[in-house]
Amino acid sequence: MGKIAFVFPGQGSQTVGMGADLIEAYPEAKKMFEAVDQRLAFPLTELIMNGPDDALKKTENTQPALLTVSAVLCTLLEKQGIKPDYLAGHSLGEYSALFAAGVLGFEDAVYAVRKRGKLMEAAVPAGKGTMAAVLGLEAEQLKAICANVSEQGDSVQTANLNCPGQIVISGTVAGVEQASQRASEAGARRVVPLAVSGPFHSSLMKPAAEKMRTVLQALSVRNADIPVIANSTAQEEQTAAEICDHLIEQLYSPVRWTESVERLIELGVDTFVEVGPGKVLSGLIRKINRKSTVFQVNNVQSLIDVSEKLKERV
Known part of the structure; x- marks a missing residue:
């Protein structure tokens, strides 16, 4: 039996209204959205549900919004008994993967990416x-x-x-x-x-990276329960210290997505579940390896359908 990896999308996958059906269907989803608004002291749920789109597209809003929806979907999948063997995320999605691995608590993860978005925006003057x-x-x-x-x-x-x-x-x-x-x-x-809005994953992000270290040092960062493939190395990581170092590097280093997927396949993964809005990563994975089975979980119906299919494998 091949292994399963959960993969989490990055910026660009957001849409106004994402996660609305989850709030209606699952009380725990509603609670998670409410917890985010409280931790950020900002009505993020209202922005996700109703826009406007240009405000949701602002990096400091997009990042916690996507992480929230991805984390809710991941939590609901695990409640269905679906557990991954490995995790990975594209850029911002790496934080969703670290939440899924137990490295960061949900509210801390949301707080971290809100800060990350603001630091990325501030690192380089607009238009430069x-x-x-x-x-x-x-x-x-x-x-x-x-x-x-x-x-x-x-x-x-x-x-x-x-x-x-x-x-x-x-x-x-x-x-x-x-x-x-x-x-x-x-x-x-x-x-x-x-x-x-900026030159992300380039050396111009180094000022943001150093400030991000301070943000992470103030949070509780634990060793990973499930191995996470780091964007900056395309290798699995599990200790809190190396995870923090890689998150700093990640801001100014390339996202090595092709190598990350290839590494997961080397580790025996034959089934990828894209957990979060959109299907960008599913398309990339199919281009990297056509033999992989790829599912998307991005709303209530897909959560039910994919859970059933994955339960049949066990």
Whole structure:
């Protein structure tokens, strides 16, 4: 019997109204949403349920909103008796994975990502940094282009190694524009500028990383009950100290998603459950390995359906 991994989405998967049916169907979901509003001293539930969309898209709101919905779904799955062997999350999703692993309590995890969002927003002045998705170019080729542009004074790095042929670059506006141009000249199929508020997962995030260390030091961080694949190393981690170090690194290091999925497969995972809004990660996993079984759990109906299917495996 192959192993199961829960994977958790990052920014971009949010939608107004996500989780509404969970609140109606499950008293424990309602309690978790209420706990978030209390811990943040901010009506996040109201924003998730009713928008407006542009306010939900603000990084400091998106991050706790997505983590809340993912954590609620994960808690409900576990109540159905579905437990993963491994965990991973894409960028922000790594915090959802750490909640699922027992590393961070729910309210602490929400508080941490709210702070993380604010620090990421504040690290680089608005309009100075950006990101772009490069399609159809090898990672090594793109890394070399970014290194060359950075040497000439405009910082740019590979930020999200999402799947073969889909890599996001991040840096100063000028750096990303130059690297995008060179990537096109080198044969990239398409380069798509991303509507983001900053150069996430680039060296420009180092000021945020140091401040994030202080945030984590003030929280209770425990060893993981279930191994979590770290974004920055694409290897499993379990001790509180290494987890904290990797969360700091994660802010300015690439999200090594392709390698993370490959590592899970090496560890015997054949079934991935994307726990949280959207289905971005499911699409990436299928591109990385077509043989994997992939489920999405993002609302009441999918929670019931996927729980039934996974119970049949046991």
